[in-house]
Amino acid sequence: MTPERSAPEPVTAVxxxxxxxxxxxxxxxxxxxxxxxxxxxxxxxxAISILKAGGKRMRPMLVLLCAGPDGGAAAVRAGISVELVxxxxxxxxxxxxxxPLRRGEPxxxxxxxxxxxxxxxxxxxxxxxxxxxxxxDQAAITEISRTAVDLARGELMQRRGAFNLKLSEGEYxxxxxxxxxxxxxxxxxxxxxxxxxxxxxxxxxFGHRIGLAFQMLDDVLDIxxxxxxxxxxxxxxxxxxTVTLPFIAxxxxxxxxxxxxxxxxxxxSADEVCDRIAGTGALDQVRARAVxxxxxxxxxxxxxxxxDEQRQLLELIADGVVLRYS
Amino acid sequence: MTPERSAPEPVTAVxxxxxxxxxxxxxxxxxxxxxxxxxxxxxxxxAISILKAGGKRMRPMLVLLCAGPDGGAAAVRAGISVELVxxxxxxxxxxxxxxPLRRGEPxxxxxxxxxxxxxxxxxxxxxxxxxxxxxxDQAAITEISRTAVDLARGELMQRRGAFNLKLSEGEYxxxxxxxxxxxxxxxxxxxxxxxxxxxxxxxxxFGHRIGLAFQMLDDVLDIxxxxxxxxxxxxxxxxxxTVTLPFIAxxxxxxxxxxxxxxxxxxxSADEVCDRIAGTGALDQVRARAVxxxxxxxxxxxxxxxxDEQRQLLELIADGVVLRYS
Numbered sequence: 001m002t003p004e005r006s007a008p009e010p011v012t013a014v015x016x017x018x019x020x021x022x023x024x025x026x027x028x029x030x031x032x033x034x035x036x037x038x039x040x041x042x043x044x045x046x047a048i049s050i051l052k053a054g055g056k057r058m059r060p061m062l063v064l065l066c067a068g069p070d071g072g073a074a075a076v077r078a079g080i081s082v083e084l085v086x087x088x089x090x091x092x093x094x095x096x097x098x099x100p101l102r103r104g105e106p107x108x109x110x111x112x113x114x115x116x117x118x119x120x121x122x123x124x125x126x127x128x129x130x131x132x133x134x135x136x137d138q139a140a141i142t143e144i145s146r147t148a149v150d151l152a153r154g155e156l157m158q159r160r161g162a163f164n165l166k167l168s169e170g171e172y173x174x175x176x177x178x179x180x181x182x183x184x185x186x187x188x189x190x191x192x193x194x195x196x197x198x199x200x201x202x203x204x205x206f207g208h209r210i211g212l213a214f215q216m217l218d219d220v221l222d223i224x225x226x227x228x229x230x231x232x233x234x235x236x237x238x239x240x241x242t243v244t245l246p247f248i249a250x251x252x253x254x255x256x257x258x259x260x261x262x263x264x265x266x267x268x269s270a271d272e273v274c275d276r277i278a279g280t281g282a283l284d285q286v287r288a289r290a291v292x293x294x295x296x297x298x299x300x301x302x303x304x305x306x307x308d309e310q311r312q313l314l315e316l317i318a319d320g321v322v323l324r325y326s
Numbered sequence: 327m328t329p330e331r332s333a334p335e336p337v338t339a340v341x342x343x344x345x346x347x348x349x350x351x352x353x354x355x356x357x358x359x360x361x362x363x364x365x366x367x368x369x370x371x372x373a374i375s376i377l378k379a380g381g382k383r384m385r386p387m388l389v390l391l392c393a394g395p396d397g398g399a400a401a402v403r404a405g406i407s408v409e410l411v412x413x414x415x416x417x418x419x420x421x422x423x424x425x426p427l428r429r430g431e432p433x434x435x436x437x438x439x440x441x442x443x444x445x446x447x448x449x450x451x452x453x454x455x456x457x458x459x460x461x462x463d464q465a466a467i468t469e470i471s472r473t474a475v476d477l478a479r480g481e482l483m484q485r486r487g488a489f490n491l492k493l494s495e496g497e498y499x500x501x502x503x504x505x506x507x508x509x510x511x512x513x514x515x516x517x518x519x520x521x522x523x524x525x526x527x528x529x530x531x532f533g534h535r536i537g538l539a540f541q542m543l544d545d546v547l548d549i550x551x552x553x554x555x556x557x558x559x560x561x562x563x564x565x566x567x568t569v570t571l572p573f574i575a576x577x578x579x580x581x582x583x584x585x586x587x588x589x590x591x592x593x594x595s596a597d598e599v600c601d602r603i604a605g606t607g608a609l610d611q612v613r614a615r616a617v618x619x620x621x622x623x624x625x626x627x628x629x630x631x632x633x634d635e636q637r638q639l640l641e642l643i644a645d646g647v648v649l650r651y652s
Contacts, residue, residue: 092448095421096441114440115422116485118447122418123478125448129455129471141467145455152449159442 013323014061014316018309025064025071026057029079036080036127046108046120050087053103058214058317059086059187065313066191066203077135078190081144084128086183089151091121096155097240104231139197140190147186154178162241163262165251172245176215177208184211202303206314209297214321216290219244220283223274235270238262245289250282294318339649340387340642344635351390351402352383358406362453372434372446376413379429384540384643385412385513391639392517392529403461404516407454407470412509414450415477417443422481423566430557465523466516473512480504488567489588491577498571502541503534510537528629532640535623540647542616545570546609549600561596564588571615576608620644 015023037047060079067075093099094107095117101107108117125148132140157175161167188207189200223246225234237244241262251257260273277283298315306314341349363373386405393401419425420433421443427433434443451474458467483501487493514533515526549572551560563570567588577583586599603609624641632640 092444095444098441112485114444115424116482118418118421118440118444119478119481119485121444122447122451122481123475125451126471126474126478129467130475133468133471138464141455142459145452145459148452149449149456152445152452155445155448156442159438159445 013320014065014313017316018065018313019069021069022061022064022313025076025079026060028076029057029060029064029083032076032080032131033083036084036131037124046091046112046116047087047124050091050108050120050124053105055083055086057083059083059183061317062184062187062207063191065310065317066188066207067194068307068310071191071194074135074137074140074194075191077131077137078140078187078194081128081131081140082183082187082190084124084131085144085148085151088121088124088128089155089179089183091117091124092155095121096159097236097242099232099236099240101232139193143186143190143193147182150178150182154180154182158242161243165243165247165258165260165262167243167248169245169248172243172248173212176212180215181208181211184208184214196305202300205300206297206318209293209300210318210321213290213293213297213318216245216286216293217321217324220246220286220290223247223277224283225274233267233270235265235267235274238273239265239267239270246277246282246286249285250277250280253280253282291322294322339646340391340639343642344391344639345395347395348387348390348639351397351405352386354402355383355386355390355405355409358402358457359409362406362410362457363450372417372438372442373413373450376417376434376446376450379431381409381412383409385409385509387643388510388513388533389517391636391643392514392533393520394633394636397517397520400461400463400466400520401517403457403463404466404513404520407457407466408509408513408516410450410454410457411470411474411477411512414447414454415481415505415509417447417450418481421447422485423562423568425558425562425566427558465519469512469515469519473508476504476508480506480508484568487569491569491573491584491586491588493569493574495571495574498569498574499538502538506541507534507537510534510540522631528626531626532623532644535619535626536644536647539616539619539623539644542571542612542619543647543650546572546612546616549573549603550609551600559593559596561591561593561600564599565591565593565596572603572608572612575611576603576606579606579608617648620648 015026033051034048037051057079059082063079063082064071064075067078090102091108094102094109095114098109099107100110108120112120128144129141132144154175154177157171157178161171161175185204185207188203192200192203219237221230222237222244223235227233233239238247239262247257254276257273257276265273298318301311301314341352359377363377383405385408389405389408390397390401393404416428417434420428420435421440424435425433426436434446438446454470455467458470480501480503483497483504487497487501511530511533514529518526518529545563547556548563548570549561553560559565564573565588573583580602583599583602591599624644627637627640
């Protein structure tokens with residue numbers, strides 16, 4: 001259920017194409033994140049190590065792209081804030097999932113326990129608001145606050161749906177929309193609002209769609225592996241009781257999957273279930289749906305009133321979501 | 327480390343003295359909390375059960391008292407927001423402390439696991455911001471955001487200091503200030519700001535002091551018991567590795583306490599350590615310091631520019647902090 005593991009090729013493709021403003025914006029975000037995490041003397045080695053562990057900064061990139069060259073400091077702050085919310089949600093997700101590894105490294109949950117992981121996540125989360133409050137970005141605070149409520153709803157939905165093999169496609173998309181689509185959407189809206197307040201419906205849909213595509217492809221990767229690429233065991237979602245679209249799709253042709261006892265799974269038997277899911281062709285099917293969603297996202301950009309460079313860059317990052325999984 | 331267990335006598339004393347506006351304000355807060363917890367269809371039985379479990383709404387009461395009869399809807403929203411932050415921090419604290427019981431009832435941590443407790447806390451926390459955002463209370467958002475960062479710093483400080491028998495008094499007060507004093511302070515500042523923006527230095531100090539006194543008395547209660555009153559085992563803090571002022575004070579006259587192996591404590595041996603702390607007279611000493619802090623808080627109200635009724639009510643609630651422990 002938790003995205004982002006591979007190398008940052010799509011990001012490079014976008015920064016190579018964009019003007020220097022994007023590279024500068026991303027650097028400003030990076031500097032701002034380092035300051036934010038360490039702010040007020042509240043030095044937290046855990047938060048700093050999460051920051052250093054990297055990530056592609058996909059969400060800040062979306063903020064900056066949707067803002068364009070004139071986004072300025074407000075876009076940078078929004079990028080920092082969105083990434084902090086993302087980091088907070090990763091740390092708390094690892095508590096929810098009792099995840100031992102992320103990107104091949106021990107999680108805060110694993111190295112410091114659920115208590116400390118909860119506290120670190122809280123700190124990151126609170127700091128996300130602080131960054132916007134300090135900048136006086138009222139509309140952005142509203143957007144992040146709504147987003148945070150939705151993320152928490154998504155977390156709860158995941159807990160409630162855990163070990164439910166009969167999770168419907170609708171429930172999967174609702175959960176993914178809340179847990180992943182919503183923050184991608186917020187990134188786009190926040191960026192766009194720095195230059196065109198109140199004109200973000202189309203851009204919000206773009207963000208939501210690529211977030212869903214991102215999640216679907218990430219869920220495929222959890223089943224397909226390989227471990228060397230994902231930095232965690234195959235079937236980690238299933239081991240957590242999290243049913244995803246590949247499973248739902250596979251169970252349509254192999255209804256025996258609905259008899260699997262998720263509570264009894266270990267890494268070996270999870271591997272077998274992954275093979276069984278892959279054997280149904282469900283992975284290709286979900287990949288194709290994700291690609292379709294990306295195409296929809298790009299096509300939907302028509303009425304957004306973007307200039308050519310912006311549109312090109314957004315298409316590029318949308319394609320990047322697919323590329324990193326191919 | 328986690329306050330609030332006994333019956334609501336101090337609250338009753340204050341509401342009996344105040345005009346009808348206070349009772350109405352508290353009812354509006356209660357109604358608003360019920361709506362907030364259930365908002366957006368994100369029904370969470372856990373959050374609702376926490377709300378129903380009660381609590382004295384000490385912080386909303388402070389908001390309303392510092393606002394006075396003209397606080398209006400903004401004071402009610404601030405009261406709701408502060409209580410939501412408090413509830414969120416209780417739920418996350420129970421994850422940190424792996425606490426089985428609160429007010430004699432199983433915690434969300436115990437009944438639903440750390441994952442769900444983390445998610446419920448996140449939801450409450452995000453909702454605290456939403457309430458203020460919806461009301462357009464910009465200054466309040468700033469205050470709550472700063473407070474939230476401080477609470478998280480306090481949580482982390484508690485984790486870092488866990489099982490450190492040599493915790494200094496200074497560290498104890500810094501941690502208590504962040505974890506408890508800060509939110510009491512925010513409650514007072516938020517209330518005051520609804521009617522007198524920018525005039526909250528004195529009132530902020532009042533809040534901080536009674537928060538610290540509250541924490542000290544709560545820490546005494548953790549050592550003194552009895553279980554029937556606290557709804558949890560004596561020495562729960564010690565069992566969590568949390569060193570508090572009674573322990574620090576006791577170790578000054580009984581340095582053998584510094585040799586206790588906190589990691590090896592069980593309920594029986596924790597009970598013995600509690601008796602040993604009590605035997606030094608440290609409990610009376612800490613109680614006296616708390617009472618002194620309350621007196622300081624009341625005396626400090628002089629330059630606050632309050633009318634007579636407001637001052638009387640604030641003195642009454644300050645005394646109430648002591649009364650609930652006597």
